[in-house]
Amino acid sequence: MGACDNARVKTCRTHAVMREFMLHRSLCDHFIGSLDTMSESDDPSTFRHLFIQNCTNINILRLAKKKLRARSLTIFGSGGGAAVSCIAECELLQALDLKECNDFDDNRVKGIMKDNLSRLKYLSLGSATTKLPKAIEKLHCLHTLELSKTNVVALPIEVIRLPHLVHLFGKVKLRKKRSIHAVQVIDDIISNKESIAEKSKLQTLSGFVIDKDSIIPQLMVHMKRLRKVKVWCDSTGEGTTDWMKLKKAIENFVKSEMDTAVGERSLSLYLGDGLERFPELGDNIKVELNGFVSSLKLQGKLNQLPNFDTSLNGITKLCLSSTNLEGHHYSDLGKLLCLKYLKLVENYLGGFVIKIGTFPSLEFLCLLMPSFLYAVPEIQEGALPKLVSLQLLCKHLHGLAGINIKNHTKLQEVALDSAVSMETINTWENEAQKHPKRPKVLFFKRVGTSKIKYTATERPKTPESTGAGDSMEIDK
Structure with a gap:
C-alpha cells in the first residue's frame, strides 16, 4: 500500500488469491484480456480492454482480419512497428496507454496520428518519446494527455488548442517560436481572450517550465477552469524571465474561484534559486497571493513565507520543501485555521515551536528531515488536539526526539523511516x-534515487533491510 500527500491510500496490492480470482472473472466477462496468456479458443475481438507485453508480429497475427471492440489498449515493454499495427486494428479505441512501452519513439507516435483515433480520450506515452507532432490536433476528443514518463521538452501549440483537453501531465515548455506561422498562431490565441476563456476546458496543468521564452503565463490568465497548476521556474538560462506575467497568471488562478464554482484548487511552485537571482518574485508571492487556494506547495529558497492573510487562510494542505527558512518562520503557520495537512521537507526545523491554540484543525503532520543534523519542532503540551497521523521520516531519528504522543489523544498512527535503528523502533512501539x-506504528522506505519518495513497507527485522537513498526532492 502507498499513501499520497493527504495521507489517504493512493495505491494498494491485493492478496494473491484475490488477484487470481479478479483476473479469472475479468477474462470470463471479457472485460480484460492479455494476448500473451489467451488460449487459442479465446477471441481477442470480444474484450473491452487488451494489454500486451512485448508486442510482436506474432501477436498481430492473432488480431488479423478481426474487428476489435477494445476501448482500451495497454502495451508494456517493447512494441516496435507491431504496436502501430495493433493500434490501427482498434477502431473504437478511447484509451491508449504506452507509458511503459520503452521503444515507442517519435516516428511511431507520428505514425499513429495518421490512424483513425478520433475517439481517443486518454493518451500516455513513454520514455522513448521526445517530441509531439503537430498532427496531434487530429485527436479532437482527447481528454487527458500524460507525458510524465516522456522526454518531451517543448509542446507544439496544437496541444493547447485541443478543444476537449482537460488534464495535461508532464514537465514541458511552451515557447513562442520564431517561425512566422507559429508566431501568428500564438498571437491570435493570446489576442482572442474571450475565445480562450469560453473554449478552454483545461483543469490540470501539471506542469510547465517557465523561462524567458515561455508563453504559458499569458495563456493561463484566460483559463477560467483551472483547478491544479504546477510550475517550475527556470532561472538558469540567459535573459530575464518576465516574473510580472507569471505573477499575474498566479493571481488570476487563485482569484478565479471567486467568480466560478470549480471547487478545490491546487498550486505547486518549484522555485529553485529563482528568489536569489530574482527576489522580486518572492515579493510578489508574499504580497499578491490573494484569493482562494486549498492546496499550496512551495519548493525552493524563500526569503520569507508568503503573507497568509485572511484571503488565504482557507488552505487545508500545505507543503514546504528546501526553503532554508529558520524555525521561527514556521511558527507563523499556526494562524492557518483551516490547515489539516502540513508537510515540511527541511534539513533543520530547530526553533519551530507549535504552541497551544495554534494549528487548531491540523490532523496530519509529516516531517521529512534528510540531514544527519536534524531537529524536530517543539510541541507544547495541549497543542495539536486533532492530530491523527504523525510522520517522522528521518533515518537518523534517535528515540522519541522529545515528542510525547500521550498529549495527542486522537492519534491513530505514527510513521517512521524504515532505516531507523531497532532501538528507536522498539522505543516508539x-x-x-x-x-x-x-496508534499503529507504520514504516516507510525510500524508493528511487532522484527525489524523496516513500512507500509503505513491513516492519524491518534488521537496520540493514532498507537501503534508503540520500538524494532530496519533494514527492510529487
Missing part, C-alpha cells in the same frame, strides 16, 4: 502501547 488509542 513501546510508547504506542502505553497510549490510550494504541
Whole structure:
C-alpha cells in the first residue's frame, strides 16, 4: 500500500488469491484480456480492454482480419512497428496507454496520428518519446494527455488548442517560436481572450517550465477552469524571465474561484534559486497571493513565507520543501485555521515551536528531515488536539526526539523511516502501547534515487533491510 500527500491510500496490492480470482472473472466477462496468456479458443475481438507485453508480429497475427471492440489498449515493454499495427486494428479505441512501452519513439507516435483515433480520450506515452507532432490536433476528443514518463521538452501549440483537453501531465515548455506561422498562431490565441476563456476546458496543468521564452503565463490568465497548476521556474538560462506575467497568471488562478464554482484548487511552485537571482518574485508571492487556494506547495529558497492573510487562510494542505527558512518562520503557520495537512521537507526545523491554540484543525503532520543534523519542532503540551497521523521520516531519528504522543489523544498512527535503528523502533512501539488509542506504528522506505519518495513497507527485522537513498526532492 502507498499513501499520497493527504495521507489517504493512493495505491494498494491485493492478496494473491484475490488477484487470481479478479483476473479469472475479468477474462470470463471479457472485460480484460492479455494476448500473451489467451488460449487459442479465446477471441481477442470480444474484450473491452487488451494489454500486451512485448508486442510482436506474432501477436498481430492473432488480431488479423478481426474487428476489435477494445476501448482500451495497454502495451508494456517493447512494441516496435507491431504496436502501430495493433493500434490501427482498434477502431473504437478511447484509451491508449504506452507509458511503459520503452521503444515507442517519435516516428511511431507520428505514425499513429495518421490512424483513425478520433475517439481517443486518454493518451500516455513513454520514455522513448521526445517530441509531439503537430498532427496531434487530429485527436479532437482527447481528454487527458500524460507525458510524465516522456522526454518531451517543448509542446507544439496544437496541444493547447485541443478543444476537449482537460488534464495535461508532464514537465514541458511552451515557447513562442520564431517561425512566422507559429508566431501568428500564438498571437491570435493570446489576442482572442474571450475565445480562450469560453473554449478552454483545461483543469490540470501539471506542469510547465517557465523561462524567458515561455508563453504559458499569458495563456493561463484566460483559463477560467483551472483547478491544479504546477510550475517550475527556470532561472538558469540567459535573459530575464518576465516574473510580472507569471505573477499575474498566479493571481488570476487563485482569484478565479471567486467568480466560478470549480471547487478545490491546487498550486505547486518549484522555485529553485529563482528568489536569489530574482527576489522580486518572492515579493510578489508574499504580497499578491490573494484569493482562494486549498492546496499550496512551495519548493525552493524563500526569503520569507508568503503573507497568509485572511484571503488565504482557507488552505487545508500545505507543503514546504528546501526553503532554508529558520524555525521561527514556521511558527507563523499556526494562524492557518483551516490547515489539516502540513508537510515540511527541511534539513533543520530547530526553533519551530507549535504552541497551544495554534494549528487548531491540523490532523496530519509529516516531517521529512534528510540531514544527519536534524531537529524536530517543539510541541507544547495541549497543542495539536486533532492530530491523527504523525510522520517522522528521518533515518537518523534517535528515540522519541522529545515528542510525547500521550498529549495527542486522537492519534491513530505514527510513521517512521524504515532505516531507523531497532532501538528507536522498539522505543516508539513501546510508547504506542502505553497510549490510550494504541496508534499503529507504520514504516516507510525510500524508493528511487532522484527525489524523496516513500512507500509503505513491513516492519524491518534488521537496520540493514532498507537501503534508503540520500538524494532530496519533494514527492510529487
